[in-house]
Structure formats: structure tokens, C-alpha cells
Amino acid sequence: MGTPILGSAIKRKEDRALLKGTAQFMADIKLPKMVHMVFLDSPYAHAIINSIDLSEALAVEGVLDIIVGEDIKQYNPLPVLMNPAGKDGRFPPHPWGFPAGQTILAVGKVRHVGETVAAVAATTLEAAQIAVKKIKVAYEVLPHVLDARSAMKAGAPIVHDTIPDNICQYVSWGNKQKTQEAIDNAEVVVKKHLPYQLVSASPVETRSTIADYDPTTEDYTLWTNTQIPHINRAALCGLVLGIPFNKLRVIVPEVGGSYGCKGYIYNDTGIALVMARRLGRPVKWVDTREGIYRRTVHARGSDVDATIAGDKKGKITALHCKNYATLGAYSTFNGPGAPAALTGMSVTGAYAIDNPFYEVNISYTNRQMVGPMRGAGRTEGLYVIERLIDLYAAEIGMDPVEVRRINFIKNDQFPYENGLGFTYDSGNYELALDQALKKAKLSDFDKKREDAASRGKLLGYGVTSYVAVTGVGPSPYMHNVIGLNGGTYGTAHLRIHQSGDAQLHIGSQPHGQGHVTVFSQIVSEELGINTDKVEIIHSDTKGNLPIGGSYGSRSYQIEGGAIVVACQKIKAKAIKMAAFLLAGEEDEIVHESGNYSLASDPSKSVTLQEISNALHNAWDLPSGMEPGLETIAYWDPKDFAFPFGSHIAFVEVDKQTGIINLIDYIAVDDFGKVCNPGIVDGQTHGNIYAGVGQALMENITFNENGEIENSSSLAYGSPRPSNLPMFTIARTETITPNSPHGGKGAGDVAINGVPPAIVSAVCNAIGVSHIDMPLTPEKVWKAMQAKP
Amino acid sequence: MISTQFDYASPTSIKELHQLLCNEVEKAILSGGYSLVALLKAEKLSPQLLISTSNIDSFNGIKASPDGTLSIGSATSLSEIAEHDLIRERYPAIIEAVSLIGDRQFCNQTAIGDEYSYQSFSMGLAAVLLAYGASFNYSNQTAQKRLKEPLMPQQEFILETIELPSPLGLSSFQEVKDPASYLPICGISSSLEVVNNIVTAARFAVCGQGLTVQRLTKSENAVIGNLVSQELPKSVLNEYFNTINHNSKASNEYLAHLSTVLINKSIGESIKG
Known part of the structure; x- marks a missing residue:
């Protein structure tokens, strides 16, 4: 048996094109007769559109067409496919009505700054840009509301006439009465307001769409940098535009980062398809950098009133969280999912808490839409429990690490129902914490703190532990509990060519994660085919099986699971054929590294290539066996997986300025059986990077008019490599029973430990109990000044 | 709309430059270009004519006068300034400020005039020059101006040279960067004359994101006469x-x-330095 390929850090197959600069991104695509499209956005957070005068804009040389809301009234609004409140949610998904749906262009009213009012198509980008400025819109400005709590108050401006109290839905998990009783009877009760600020995913590549329409065949083709091409196809065809399903093909070129923000059905896709049909020419739209903030979905923004209760010995007895969340002006297709389910079910973290309760009011406000991004929902919930544990520990005078140990779910408690709807699969939380602490070498901490003080710096550290759900499906749970209108199983279409090479069609959508490498490794591990001989076909709805897409750390676990099942089906047929070729019995066949031999006489063997050759020639097959070696597998997990970890951040705070220097970051994570350690290391680094941004600097802010104040890279800061230390990362391995290969998700997992670790470290450094994120220098300085 | 097409002119004399500046079309000075590109992309400028000053001899280079004054042409690159022996010896705060503006390539491309053409006043260099008591020499077709503070851009006057008098003695530039934008939240340049440990003359200038670069005269007065x-x-x-x-x-x-x-750090560093 050779070295297992699963678990090897082989080089990424994707990188050659990226490093050579030959990879094609949206902006690189040029089609014959292609025209350019530019949008006119609303400058107001809330206004009635009284009239639109296009005359001057249409007169600009090169302008071919302009469409406004009146031109698209026959089309349905964009659908909402996830509705955790079920029938009580006020936006039942299609086909049951859509009282607060987003039309692809504003009709009669705008509800946030940046909402699309008109689309101009012209032969040159310059002409479209000139024309868009000549459109005259008469607005009647209305009062607006920007935050969830204000939106719920009596007399607040109403975002949608159909939703008179602005509340989209209320969702709760756990037993409110029991939780309240436990709080009432507790020795220690700690209450804290814990906001989690709004941020942008900020990928390097902005969003973009190209649409083409062939009037002869009535075929549409859509190129867009999305994480969910199949959902886009299904939604745009059946639910929005009424295009026959077989008449729309969606292609995704290389994607320059997404982190969740390209995982939606955006209005620009619908507009481009409509425009392409009107013109009979390809239409291209590439957003600006500013558009990442104005026209791309924001994330986070939860606002939680939290209570933790326990005894004086460190045992937590109850947790109550009331969240005020907003969807923005409309709901994205999965908008309520993060605040309702992902945050709500995650708030107990790694701890066995007997009485948990979570409730959320999700409202509409006059802001850009809010939806999931890397760590969706879970980061918000886990931040709450981790901060509460530190505060509770301080209240009872106990080491917060000890409080964590006392309350950890123990190894013999798995599978563990957390009282909010999740059943944790497997874990060894103490082990990850122990390893992190060992690497942290805290025995030297006091000396290091003295050294730092001599330099005018305050040294601190913070410890966090987390558990994060991954692996969206299982389909029945996603529908019955979380209200998803669709299946979330994995699919794989695997073909073994006559040559013995493999071709795998997948519906998952890579956007930088390394799917081609990882999926090749799975096929190689299962079938003994060299990874170079595994071709992965993806990023095109034509020829690939429809699935939901890539998000929530699901691809390796779910699509990878389907690939394992497909390989097993291939192996089963190969064994039958091997037995036939070797004149043996099926149960005598031993498979190892692509070689099929007789157990009784190993000298008699055939390779997978020989088997495939025989099956493709079909000159002599067992009775009833079909020619060829090909299969389609669908795999739906029986439940989610729950990776976990413990992180420790070390910071130095400048006494005089409040500037924070992250000097060390230790992350010990457990993603179950890892396929490619190099790729997972990279994912972990990216997660820490994103978490540092959330903790220290990222924050979308609005002025009093509802305009985003920091819609540029200069104004919206994110960490730079020069700000960051070399991270210390390590892993434990606790396999999950909920995937065929034992792997859990990793893509948006490690981020969950980061923000609370950094906040805890800063608080530890300066000797305060809590500071809200982002920890700007001024905020930290003021916290130091306010100390008694 | 982001301007992508414009005429380009590269005059070789001041007279030719002034004639071009009288042109009625919207124009912009290309003096390195970094700030210009940023403003073009932000659609704050949409020039039809770009005028480079890099081929005018008197706009280039650093010249020392017998009285100790140093004259820096506005088209002189930041790299050339940072590598100049006299500047390194006598005006260390300029070196500190340039090192904080951008990387090597940025400094190779960007002229000192660029900083003054396009309101990059949040950067430390402007504060440093004020603290060194620099004079800014402007001209147009009919007049010349010698100012102690730089003009706001778009005023039909072109910055030709910056003159630095002999330094007071001690100087330093210190800033606190915003970790997000990397622009200074606040920067202070100091220039001090110290006799027998007593401050006999002082110039402080402040800069920062959202702040206008200016002298801090009250602070200057507050330290004069002190230890x-x-x-x-x-x-x-x-x-x-x-x-x-x-x-x-x-x-x-x-x-x-x-x-x-x-300010206190700046004084401390300048004493050390």
C-alpha cells in the first residue's frame, strides 16, 4: 500500500493558470458585438420615484437602450428560498406570494442607497457612463430607518407597505420559560449587550455579469462570478423571468474571491438577461470597487442582549439571547438563515448548558441587504457565548479557561443535543484546548508582560473555544427545521474512460478553495488513479448535475461525500468485472491502489484501466452488465458535522495611543479527516485574517442620510500582512460519522474563534471587562482612560 | 465617468508650461501621477489635457545655495529627495516622512510636487516642510508668489520649487497611522533650536486624515523658554x-x-537623533 493521497499536501492543480496569468476572470471575457451596461443607483435611502426622464441619456452617442422599473414589471421579484419562520414568515417563497420581494429594478420606490433605478446599455463603457449621469429622476424623499431596534419602534418609517411593523419574522429556539426560571434561581447572573458590527466580505474581484441571447434558438447564456450557478439558473428561469429551464446556461469563470458575498441571486443577472434579449447582443456589467460596498450584500450586524447564569463554582446553568437583526431593505434568497438558524442554534458553543434560549426579531431597514459570509451566523453566536464566559468568569473570580473546561461537552456525551436544535457529531474539546495552551507557553507570560511594560506596551492574551456547524444538508432538516425550499445533498457524476483516466462532473462551485485538487485526491484515494489523470468538470450548468453550490464549508464534506459514494459504485462494478475477467468470485477480489486481484492467487490481477477497457469495448461482458464505467451518485448526510477548536491571541497595546499589535496567534482546530493539509492551512490563515479584520478595524458605517461612509478600500480598512504575525496553527483529528471520508468542513470555520480571542486579549492587556468591536485605537485608549 | 482619454503635453520651459495652463480646457498636472490616478478613479477630476512637468529643467533636482538654502524642484522624485546627502544630513524629518508615505516604487514614481498638486495633505511631508519653515514658489503667466504655506490646488498657479532654509537644529517627524486606511490619524513634525537645554525656537506642524496641515503656534510658544x-x-x-x-x-x-x-515624542527623538 502506497502513501495515502488523502491527507497529503499535494500542490494545487488550479495554481498553474493563476500563477501564469492565464486564468480567465469575468473582466477578461470579450464576446463579439458585446455592449456595456452601467447602473444608475439610488442616492436616497428611501424615496418615491415620481418620474424618470431618459431623453438626454438616450441621445448620447452609442447608447442602445435604457431600462427602468416600468420595463420589468411583468417579472417576478427575486425569490427568498430560506424561511426559518415557516408559515409565519412574511415573505413566503414562490409560488406563494412575495409581499416584500426585490424587483430587479426599483419600481416606484427606492428603499436603500445603491438600489438599482435604471440600466444603460451602450457600445462603449464611456458612453454608458456619460448617459447614466444624464438620467433625470424626480424623487420624493421619505423618512428612513437604518437599524433593527429603531425599525421595530412604533412610528418608525415603514420600509414595505405590506409589512406595517417592519418585522419580517420572529424565530426562537429552546425553552424560554425554563431558561427564565433557571436564570431566576441562579447564584450568579451576568447580562451584557453584545453588538457584532456590519462588515463587507471585500473580495479582490468585484461582482460581474455577462448575458447573451440567441434570438434564433432562444437560448440564454449567463456568465457570472457566483458561488451558486445552479440556484441562479433555477431561480431566474422558473421564479423570476419565466425562461424555460433548458434555455438558460450559467457559466462561472475563475472567481477572484467571494467569502460568501457572491453566493446570492443578484438583480444584475436578471437585468443583464432582459437587456440581452432586448438588444440581441451580449451585455457586460462589471461592478466598481465602490460597488463592493454599495451593491454587494453586507454581513453580520447582529445586536444581542445576552444573559448568562450559573453557580459560583463555574457551572453555567442558563443562557438567554435576544437578537435584533436586519435583512436590509429586502431579503436575500437565504437572508433570515444566518440570524435565525446559524446564530440561534450556535450560541451554546462548546458547552453543555442545560437551559439555553435564543430569540430574534428580523426586520427590514433602509440599508443594503445583509446575508451570510464566511463564518455566517456562527461567528455572531459564538462571539456572544465566548464573551459571556469571560465576563462570568470575572464575576465569580475564576480563570476563564477553567470555566470553559468545567462546561465543555465531554467526549462521552457525543452525539450531543445542544437544546437549540443541533446534534453535535463528535469532538474532543479538552484536547484542542490543551494543545493550544501548550503552544502558548503561558508560564512565561508574567515575564513577557514585564518586558512589554518596560517598552510602554500592555501585553494580554485571550483564549476561546468554538464549535461550528458545517455541511449543509441534510436536506430534510434544512427544509423541515430551517425552512429551505430546496435540497442540499451532494452530487457527483463520475466516468472512467477507456484509458483508465477519470472524468468527474461536479455541481459544486469553486471560488478559490481548491476543489479541483481536493476532489482529484478523493478519486485518487478511492480508485487508485493518479491525480493528474483525474479531470474535474465544473463551473457550468450545462453538463453538470444541479446542486446548491458552495457555501458554509460544505463542498469537501458533502460533494466530497458524494464523490466517495460514486467511487464506491465504480469500484463495485469494477469488482464484478474483475471477477469475470479473472474467472473468480466477487468476494474473492481484493482492491488495492487501482489493482484488482484474486485473494487466493494475487498473481492473477487486472488494473482498473484494463477493466475499463473491457467494459468500454463490451466484447465480452457478464450477463446483464451494461457497457462502460460511469455512475451518478447523490449523497445526503444524515446530519451536520461540527468542527471545533481553541484559539489563543496575544496582543500588545500601546499605552499612549491605544494601538493594538497582534503579536502571536495560536489556532488548534479540528476539521475531522483533512484531505489536503496545505489547502486547509491556507483556509485557516484566511479565516484568522478575516477574524482579525472583524475584531480590529472592519465596520461599515452609514451617515444620517443612509449613505455608506466608507465605500472604498482607503476608507474601509482590512488587515495587511505587515500587521499580522506568522500564525501558529495545528490540528487535532476527530472524525465525523456524518461523512463517508470522516472529514468536516474547514472553509469558514476557524474564523469563529478569532474575534472573541482578540477582544479577550485586549481586555486582558488593559484590564477592562469588555470593549465592543472594532477595537479602534481611540476606543481602546478611551477604555484605558475610563479605568478607575 | 472615469477619464481614460486625454491629450498629453510635456513642455520643456516654464513659458511653454504657462501657455498650456492658460488653455481653456480642463487640465491637470502630471507630476508623478499617483494622486492624479486616484482622483481620476474617484471621478473628482476629468481632465482633457494632462501636462507633465518632468521635462522642465528648473523643476528637477535639488540645489544648495551658499546661504544654506536648499531648493527642491517640484518634479523631483521622493526617492531622489530621500537619497540626497544634504537632506539626509540636515533634514532627517523629511527622510522619516518619505519613508512613511509609500514603498520604494511609489517613491520612485512620485514627485514632491504631486503631494501639493492634489491635496495629499494628510501625508506627513507637508507637515515636515512647514515645520522646517519652507517657502513655496509658485508662478503663472503674469506673476510669481513666494508663500509660507502651500496653495490649495486648482488655482492656476504652478508650484515650481520648494525652498528649505537652514534647519533650526533638531527635528523629527512622528505619526500614528490608522490601522485601517494606513493614513495618519495624526502626525507631528517638529523643528527646534535648543541652547543650553533651553528651547529657544520651535516649529510644530500637524497633519492627519481629515485635518488641514498647519503650524501649531500656541504649542510652539508653550515650549519656547522651557527645558x-x-x-x-x-x-x-x-x-x-x-x-x-x-x-x-x-x-x-x-x-x-x-x-x-x-510632540513630546518628536522632541525626545530629535534630542536622541
Whole structure:
């Protein structure tokens, strides 16, 4: 048996094109007769559109067409496919009505700054840009509301006439009465307001769409940098535009980062398809950098009133969280999912808490839409429990690490129902914490703190532990509990060519994660085919099986699971054929590294290539066996997986300025059986990077008019490599029973430990109990000044 | 709309430059280009004519006069300035400020005039030059101006040279960067004359995101006559920031604190240096 390929850090197959600069991104695509499209956005957070005068804009040389809301009234609004409140949610998904749906262009009213009012198509980008400025819109400005709590108050401006109290839905998990009783009877009760600020995913590549329409065949083709091409196809065809399903093909070129923000059905896709049909020419739209903030979905923004209760010995007895969340002006297709389910079910973290309760009011406000991004929902919930544990520990005078140990779910408690709807699969939380602490070498901490003080710096550290759900499906749970209108199983279409090479069609959508490498490794591990001989076909709805897409750390676990099942089906047929070729019995066949031999006489063997050759020639097959070696597998997990970890951040705070220097970051994570350690290391680094941004600097802010104040890279800061230390990362391995290969998700997992670790470290450094994120220098300085 | 097409001119004399500046079309000076590109992309400028100053001899290079004055042409690159022996020897705060503006390639491309053409006043270089008591020599077709503070751009006057008098003796530039934008929240340049440990002359200038670069005369007066080791009290700058208008996201209280810290640090560093 050779070295297992699963678990090897082989080089990424994707990188050659990226490093050579030959990879094609949206902006690189040029089609014959292609025209350019530019949008006119609303400058107001809330206004009635009284009239639109296009005359001057249409007169600009090169302008071919302009469409406004009146031109698209026959089309349905964009659908909402996830509705955790079920029938009580006020936006039942299609086909049951859509009282607060987003039309692809504003009709009669705008509800946030940046909402699309008109689309101009012209032969040159310059002409479209000139024309868009000549459109005259008469607005009647209305009062607006920007935050969830204000939106719920009596007399607040109403975002949608159909939703008179602005509340989209209320969702709760756990037993409110029991939780309240436990709080009432507790020795220690700690209450804290814990906001989690709004941020942008900020990928390097902005969003973009190209649409083409062939009037002869009535075929549409859509190129867009999305994480969910199949959902886009299904939604745009059946639910929005009424295009026959077989008449729309969606292609995704290389994607320059997404982190969740390209995982939606955006209005620009619908507009481009409509425009392409009107013109009979390809239409291209590439957003600006500013558009990442104005026209791309924001994330986070939860606002939680939290209570933790326990005894004086460190045992937590109850947790109550009331969240005020907003969807923005409309709901994205999965908008309520993060605040309702992902945050709500995650708030107990790694701890066995007997009485948990979570409730959320999700409202509409006059802001850009809010939806999931890397760590969706879970980061918000886990931040709450981790901060509460530190505060509770301080209240009872106990080491917060000890409080964590006392309350950890123990190894013999798995599978563990957390009282909010999740059943944790497997874990060894103490082990990850122990390893992190060992690497942290805290025995030297006091000396290091003295050294730092001599330099005018305050040294601190913070410890966090987390558990994060991954692996969206299982389909029945996603529908019955979380209200998803669709299946979330994995699919794989695997073909073994006559040559013995493999071709795998997948519906998952890579956007930088390394799917081609990882999926090749799975096929190689299962079938003994060299990874170079595994071709992965993806990023095109034509020829690939429809699935939901890539998000929530699901691809390796779910699509990878389907690939394992497909390989097993291939192996089963190969064994039958091997037995036939070797004149043996099926149960005598031993498979190892692509070689099929007789157990009784190993000298008699055939390779997978020989088997495939025989099956493709079909000159002599067992009775009833079909020619060829090909299969389609669908795999739906029986439940989610729950990776976990413990992180420790070390910071130095400048006494005089409040500037924070992250000097060390230790992350010990457990993603179950890892396929490619190099790729997972990279994912972990990216997660820490994103978490540092959330903790220290990222924050979308609005002025009093509802305009985003920091819609540029200069104004919206994110960490730079020069700000960051070399991270210390390590892993434990606790396999999950909920995937065929034992792997859990990793893509948006490690981020969950980061923000609370950094906040805890800063608080530890300066000797305060809590500071809200982002920890700007001024905020930290003021916290130091306010100390008694 | 982002301008992508424009005419280009590269005059070789000041006279030719002035004639081009009288042109009625919207125009912009190309003096390195970094700030210009940023403003084009932000659609704050849409020139039909770009005028490079790099081929005018008197706009280039660094010249020392017998009286100790140093004249820097506005088209001189930041790299050339940072590598100049006399500047390194006599004006160390310029070296510190340039090192904080951008990387090597940026400094190779960007001319000192670029900083003054396009309002990059948040950067430290402007504050450093004010603290060194620089003069800014402008001209147009009919007049010349010698100013102690740079003009705001778009005023039909072109910056030809910057003259630096002999330094007071001690100088330093210190800043606190915003970790997000990397622009200074606050930067302080100091220039001091110290005799027998007593401050006999002082110039301080402040810069920062949302702040107008300017001298801090009250702070200067507050330290003159003091022992150089005596720290400036915070109250002086509290009063200053409570009376000026600015667009900084930082509060007056924090700006006053940072300025005080930086002035004291700046004095400390200049004594060391």
C-alpha cells in the first residue's frame, strides 16, 4: 500500500493558470458585438420615484437602450428560498406570494442607497457612463430607518407597505420559560449587550455579469462570478423571468474571491438577461470597487442582549439571547438563515448548558441587504457565548479557561443535543484546548508582560473555544427545521474512460478553495488513479448535475461525500468485472491502489484501466452488465458535522495611543479527516485574517442620510500582512460519522474563534471587562482612560 | 465617468508650461501621477489635457545655495529627495516622512510636487516642510508668489520649487497611522533650536486624515523658554482642537492627546537623533 493521497499536501492543480496569468476572470471575457451596461443607483435611502426622464441619456452617442422599473414589471421579484419562520414568515417563497420581494429594478420606490433605478446599455463603457449621469429622476424623499431596534419602534418609517411593523419574522429556539426560571434561581447572573458590527466580505474581484441571447434558438447564456450557478439558473428561469429551464446556461469563470458575498441571486443577472434579449447582443456589467460596498450584500450586524447564569463554582446553568437583526431593505434568497438558524442554534458553543434560549426579531431597514459570509451566523453566536464566559468568569473570580473546561461537552456525551436544535457529531474539546495552551507557553507570560511594560506596551492574551456547524444538508432538516425550499445533498457524476483516466462532473462551485485538487485526491484515494489523470468538470450548468453550490464549508464534506459514494459504485462494478475477467468470485477480489486481484492467487490481477477497457469495448461482458464505467451518485448526510477548536491571541497595546499589535496567534482546530493539509492551512490563515479584520478595524458605517461612509478600500480598512504575525496553527483529528471520508468542513470555520480571542486579549492587556468591536485605537485608549 | 482619454503635453520651459495652463480646457498636472490616478478613479477630476512637468529643467533636482538654502524642484522624485546627502544630513524629518508615505516604487514614481498638486495633505511631508519653515514658489503667466504655506490646488498657479532654509537644529517627524486606511490619524513634525537645554525656537506642524496641515503656534510658544526635557501639557492642544474645524473621524480629545504625545515624542527623538 502506497502513501495515502488523502491527507497529503499535494500542490494545487488550479495554481498553474493563476500563477501564469492565464486564468480567465469575468473582466477578461470579450464576446463579439458585446455592449456595456452601467447602473444608475439610488442616492436616497428611501424615496418615491415620481418620474424618470431618459431623453438626454438616450441621445448620447452609442447608447442602445435604457431600462427602468416600468420595463420589468411583468417579472417576478427575486425569490427568498430560506424561511426559518415557516408559515409565519412574511415573505413566503414562490409560488406563494412575495409581499416584500426585490424587483430587479426599483419600481416606484427606492428603499436603500445603491438600489438599482435604471440600466444603460451602450457600445462603449464611456458612453454608458456619460448617459447614466444624464438620467433625470424626480424623487420624493421619505423618512428612513437604518437599524433593527429603531425599525421595530412604533412610528418608525415603514420600509414595505405590506409589512406595517417592519418585522419580517420572529424565530426562537429552546425553552424560554425554563431558561427564565433557571436564570431566576441562579447564584450568579451576568447580562451584557453584545453588538457584532456590519462588515463587507471585500473580495479582490468585484461582482460581474455577462448575458447573451440567441434570438434564433432562444437560448440564454449567463456568465457570472457566483458561488451558486445552479440556484441562479433555477431561480431566474422558473421564479423570476419565466425562461424555460433548458434555455438558460450559467457559466462561472475563475472567481477572484467571494467569502460568501457572491453566493446570492443578484438583480444584475436578471437585468443583464432582459437587456440581452432586448438588444440581441451580449451585455457586460462589471461592478466598481465602490460597488463592493454599495451593491454587494453586507454581513453580520447582529445586536444581542445576552444573559448568562450559573453557580459560583463555574457551572453555567442558563443562557438567554435576544437578537435584533436586519435583512436590509429586502431579503436575500437565504437572508433570515444566518440570524435565525446559524446564530440561534450556535450560541451554546462548546458547552453543555442545560437551559439555553435564543430569540430574534428580523426586520427590514433602509440599508443594503445583509446575508451570510464566511463564518455566517456562527461567528455572531459564538462571539456572544465566548464573551459571556469571560465576563462570568470575572464575576465569580475564576480563570476563564477553567470555566470553559468545567462546561465543555465531554467526549462521552457525543452525539450531543445542544437544546437549540443541533446534534453535535463528535469532538474532543479538552484536547484542542490543551494543545493550544501548550503552544502558548503561558508560564512565561508574567515575564513577557514585564518586558512589554518596560517598552510602554500592555501585553494580554485571550483564549476561546468554538464549535461550528458545517455541511449543509441534510436536506430534510434544512427544509423541515430551517425552512429551505430546496435540497442540499451532494452530487457527483463520475466516468472512467477507456484509458483508465477519470472524468468527474461536479455541481459544486469553486471560488478559490481548491476543489479541483481536493476532489482529484478523493478519486485518487478511492480508485487508485493518479491525480493528474483525474479531470474535474465544473463551473457550468450545462453538463453538470444541479446542486446548491458552495457555501458554509460544505463542498469537501458533502460533494466530497458524494464523490466517495460514486467511487464506491465504480469500484463495485469494477469488482464484478474483475471477477469475470479473472474467472473468480466477487468476494474473492481484493482492491488495492487501482489493482484488482484474486485473494487466493494475487498473481492473477487486472488494473482498473484494463477493466475499463473491457467494459468500454463490451466484447465480452457478464450477463446483464451494461457497457462502460460511469455512475451518478447523490449523497445526503444524515446530519451536520461540527468542527471545533481553541484559539489563543496575544496582543500588545500601546499605552499612549491605544494601538493594538497582534503579536502571536495560536489556532488548534479540528476539521475531522483533512484531505489536503496545505489547502486547509491556507483556509485557516484566511479565516484568522478575516477574524482579525472583524475584531480590529472592519465596520461599515452609514451617515444620517443612509449613505455608506466608507465605500472604498482607503476608507474601509482590512488587515495587511505587515500587521499580522506568522500564525501558529495545528490540528487535532476527530472524525465525523456524518461523512463517508470522516472529514468536516474547514472553509469558514476557524474564523469563529478569532474575534472573541482578540477582544479577550485586549481586555486582558488593559484590564477592562469588555470593549465592543472594532477595537479602534481611540476606543481602546478611551477604555484605558475610563479605568478607575 | 472615469477619464481614460486625454491629450498629453510635456513642455520643456516654464513659458511653454504657462501657455498650456492658460488653455481653456480642463487640465491637470502630471507630476508623478499617483494622486492624479486616484482622483481620476474617484471621478473628482476629468481632465482633457494632462501636462507633465518632468521635462522642465528648473523643476528637477535639488540645489544648495551658499546661504544654506536648499531648493527642491517640484518634479523631483521622493526617492531622489530621500537619497540626497544634504537632506539626509540636515533634514532627517523629511527622510522619516518619505519613508512613511509609500514603498520604494511609489517613491520612485512620485514627485514632491504631486503631494501639493492634489491635496495629499494628510501625508506627513507637508507637515515636515512647514515645520522646517519652507517657502513655496509658485508662478503663472503674469506673476510669481513666494508663500509660507502651500496653495490649495486648482488655482492656476504652478508650484515650481520648494525652498528649505537652514534647519533650526533638531527635528523629527512622528505619526500614528490608522490601522485601517494606513493614513495618519495624526502626525507631528517638529523643528527646534535648543541652547543650553533651553528651547529657544520651535516649529510644530500637524497633519492627519481629515485635518488641514498647519503650524501649531500656541504649542510652539508653550515650549519656547522651557527645558527641552519638559513635556508639553495636554491642555494646549485640547484648546487648539476644540477651536478648529476638521473632518477627522477621531475625537478632539483623542487628537489632542495624540498630538501631545507625538510632540513630546518628536522632541525626545530629535534630542536622541
